[in-house]
Amino acid sequence: MARVLVGVKRVIDYAVKIRVKPDKTGVVTDGVKHSMNPFDEIAIEEAVRMKEQKVANEVIAVSCGPQQAQDVLRTALAMGADKAIHVEVPAKEYETLQPIHVSKILAKLAQNEKADLVILGKQAIDDDCNQTAQMTAGFLNWPQATFASKVEKQDGHILVKREIDGGLENIKCKLPAVISADLRLNEPRYATLPNIMKAKKKPLTKMTPKDLGVDITPRIKIVKVEDPPVRQAGAIIPDVDTLVTKLKEKGHVA
Amino acid sequence: MLCNRTRHLIYQFSSQARRLQSTLVIAEHDNKSLSPITQSAITAAKKLGGDITVLVAGEQCKPAVEAIAKASGLSKILIAESAAFKGFTPESLAPLVVDIQKKSNFTHIVSGASAFGKALLPRIAATLDVSPVSDIIGVQSADTFVRSIYAGNAIQTVTATDPIKVITIRGTNFEADNLEGGSVAQETVAADSYKTDSTEFISQELSKSDRPDLSSASVVVSGGRGLKSGDNFKLLYDLADKLNAAVGASRAAVDAGFVPNDLQVGQTGKIIAPDLYIAVGISGAIQHLAGMKDSKTIVAINKDPEAPIFQVADYGLVADLFKAVPELTEKLK
Numbered sequence: 001m002a003r004v005l006v007g008v009k010r011v012i013d014y015a016v017k018i019r020v021k022p023d024k025t026g027v028v029t030d031g032v033k034h035s036m037n038p039f040d041e042i043a044i045e046e047a048v049r050m051k052e053q054k055v056a057n058e059v060i061a062v063s064c065g066p067q068q069a070q071d072v073l074r075t076a077l078a079m080g081a082d083k084a085i086h087v088e089v090p091a092k093e094y095e096t097l098q099p100i101h102v103s104k105i106l107a108k109l110a111q112n113e114k115a116d117l118v119i120l121g122k123q124a125i126d127d128d129c130n131q132t133a134q135m136t137a138g139f140l141n142w143p144q145a146t147f148a149s150k151v152e153k154q155d156g157h158i159l160v161k162r163e164i165d166g167g168l169e170n171i172k173c174k175l176p177a178v179i180s181a182d183l184r185l186n187e188p189r190y191a192t193l194p195n196i197m198k199a200k201k202k203p204l205t206k207m208t209p210k211d212l213g214v215d216i217t218p219r220i221k222i223v224k225v226e227d228p229p230v231r232q233a234g235a236i237i238p239d240v241d242t243l244v245t246k247l248k249e250k251g252h253v254a
Numbered sequence: 255m256l257c258n259r260t261r262h263l264i265y266q267f268s269s270q271a272r273r274l275q276s277t278l279v280i281a282e283h284d285n286k287s288l289s290p291i292t293q294s295a296i297t298a299a300k301k302l303g304g305d306i307t308v309l310v311a312g313e314q315c316k317p318a319v320e321a322i323a324k325a326s327g328l329s330k331i332l333i334a335e336s337a338a339f340k341g342f343t344p345e346s347l348a349p350l351v352v353d354i355q356k357k358s359n360f361t362h363i364v365s366g367a368s369a370f371g372k373a374l375l376p377r378i379a380a381t382l383d384v385s386p387v388s389d390i391i392g393v394q395s396a397d398t399f400v401r402s403i404y405a406g407n408a409i410q411t412v413t414a415t416d417p418i419k420v421i422t423i424r425g426t427n428f429e430a431d432n433l434e435g436g437s438v439a440q441e442t443v444a445a446d447s448y449k450t451d452s453t454e455f456i457s458q459e460l461s462k463s464d465r466p467d468l469s470s471a472s473v474v475v476s477g478g479r480g481l482k483s484g485d486n487f488k489l490l491y492d493l494a495d496k497l498n499a500a501v502g503a504s505r506a507a508v509d510a511g512f513v514p515n516d517l518q519v520g521q522t523g524k525i526i527a528p529d530l531y532i533a534v535g536i537s538g539a540i541q542h543l544a545g546m547k548d549s550k551t552i553v554a555i556n557k558d559p560e561a562p563i564f565q566v567a568d569y570g571l572v573a574d575l576f577k578a579v580p581e582l583t584e585k586l587k
Contacts, residue, residue: 127403224410
């Protein structure tokens with residue numbers, strides 16, 4: 001039986017077209033719809049399935065960020081997590097919170113909570129870093145199973161199928177370990193209304209990075225954030241013949 | 255006289271700066287050949303300035319070492335050959351790199367932002383207690399880099415303040431170094447002590463294909479949900495064969511089981527920038543555009559004139575793909 005720690009991040013909803021702030025300091029987040037990072041939903045789902053299969057006995061959801069981070073923790077609880085930990089980081093400091101800080105926090109919590117598995121999403125769709133799981137594993141000196149599309153527990157090990165560039169790869173990791181979830185690991189469930197109501201009564205502990213002895217001084221300075229170069233709008237062409245002619249003109253085909 | 259002295263000072267200064275800076279490039283290979291993204295990583299390393307050392311670690315390093323041996327502008331190839339690196343697990347490679355780093359004090363550690371580099375470099379960075387910078391698309395100076403965030407919808411310039419910069423580079427944004435014109439010194443590193451039992455490589459299931467590799471192909475034909483089935487992808491394979499192109503897919507096509515996941519182009523799949531990208535039956539969601547909007551020429555074939563893909567396509571054809579694609583294949587004969 002294992003205890004599973006799952007990291008969840010509140011990000012701008014994946015369907016929102018983001019806007020860069022005019023002063024180039026970041027993107028507009030006020031009044032913009034946020035939700036749980038899609039990869040983290042997959043991570044929670046996997047942990048809850050482990051519990052349902054009696055492979056895990058407790059699922060702990062963790063999120064770092066301002067007060068609103070509790071929204072995604074409640075979602076995680078409604079999906080089936082048993083308890084939640086909110087590591088509160090004030091909005092101002094949250095702007096410069098980096099995977100190195102989050103992974104130190106998660107590593108500390110994994111030890112405090114005596115977790116056997118840490119499951120994280122492969123990347124957050126806002127900073128697109130793809131670092132936190134690997135760094136958490138590095139800080140704990142635990143094995144890492146990144147970009148997992150299938151996980152099976154076997155005695156003191158996990159068998160993991162990973163999505164790699166040329167196909168798939170099978171590895172076997174000793175527990176405790178850190179897993180990062182890829183898109184195809186599972187299909188996350190929706191939280192039902194009764195479960196959302198029940199989630200409000202589940203325990204949610206609040207702490208700060210300081211309580212865990214983690215320094216969150218930024219290591220990377222954001223110089224500026226800009227819009228990407230705009231592509232020139234092209235033309236709608238009438239038929240395949242015109243397309244062939246255009247491709248020949250451009251030298252793409254002989 | 256004065257001019258000479260100034261020149262001398264400048265020379266001293268620049269050679270000092272060069273001495274202060276040194277980069278370790280971690281080569282990616284499969285024991286048989288060097289992965290092309292390593293050539294882009296070497297180009298990025300040259301932009302950083304300073305000495306460049308390339309590390310080749312694996313069970314069979316010879317083919318990769320031979321590929322790099324005649325490169326120009328590199329000072330050394332470190333060779334770490336051992337059964338310990340079976341499957342290139344980060345659990346065995348990270349301690350090797352950290353030990354090399356402790357001995358040589360590189361200012362930069364660089365690798366390609368492939369599945370290999372993405373899995374390995376953050377682990378190295380954590381062990382060194384530095385914050386890594388992922389998937390950079392530009393180098394402004396030795397400590398300031400450009401990268402994309404929010405699926406490529408914003409471009410961020412960042413300065414890394416840690417003493418060691420651990421960086422992965424996006425292959426499509428740095429030209430491949432031709433690995434010619436020089437001769438690189440080679441040095442063997444003791445490597446047998448890195449065997450680990452924490453993670454064991456078991457097997458790989460690689461997709462077999464005679465077509466060019468998706469990440470490096472100059473022409474890519476991609477299919478989406480509009481193809482309706484895996485069998486219909488044959489239409490794209492026929493077209494791809496005409497153009498000597500690689501075949502890619504949108505997430506929708508992968509999720510529907512039409513094609514394997516390693517063909518996915520997008521924010522969380524492969525990021526590519528071929529000369530010609532032909533999107534067939536792909537609507538053009540933000541997450542897909544993130545993976546292909548740097549292509550030189552984009553062609554979209556879609557029957558929905560409102561599809562967002564037409565906003566980035568140089569040539570858009572509003573047509574039924576089941577008619578247009580065979581016709582295109584035919585007319586390219």
